[in-house]
Amino acid sequence: MDLCDRLSHCKIALAFAVLMDLLGGTALLVGVFADLRIKGNDFGDLLVYTGALFVVASLAGWVLWYSGNIEDMSSKRELGHISSAVDRLARTLSRKIRTHRNHP
Incomplete structure (x- = not known):
């Protein structure tokens, strides 16, 4: 129960950060390891770059979540x-x- 109390502030920012990390990590792994050739064009690089952008976007969520929880720290x-x-x-x-x- 104590863990839920600590996460009570900025739940939206936390959910955004975790979601962006999951999407970004998945896109990165699929882009690197899957063979994504459609009509002779390789779309793996597109997923790698998109995954990297998702991971960078998640940093904003983590900063917002951390900033919102600083007030409870003594x-x-x-x-x-x-x-x-x-x-x-x-x-x-x-x-x-x-x-x-x-x-x-």
């Missing part, structure tokens, strides 16, 4: 953990880049 500070060295390094680099851009 940061380490909210949980009471001390910030890690990576967090401090990222903040330091961000400040240096910001001050470098502000001073021409």
Whole structure:
């Protein structure tokens, strides 16, 4: 039941991403392994390119789904953990880049 609660946000984006992955993977595999000659023309390349486009389109669905579920994640500070060295390094680099851009 806990898994269903985690997937409760952005179900449409999740369904879109999974559907595009399935369609894209199927098209890629059929395009690569099936002999698709019709009247002497090979249509395998068409399916390979179409499958690749479906897989790329699924990335949009995955990004939307992930973005919609970020709000439920709690940061380490909210949980009471001390910030890690990576967090401090990222903040330091961000400040240096910001001050470098502000001073021409």
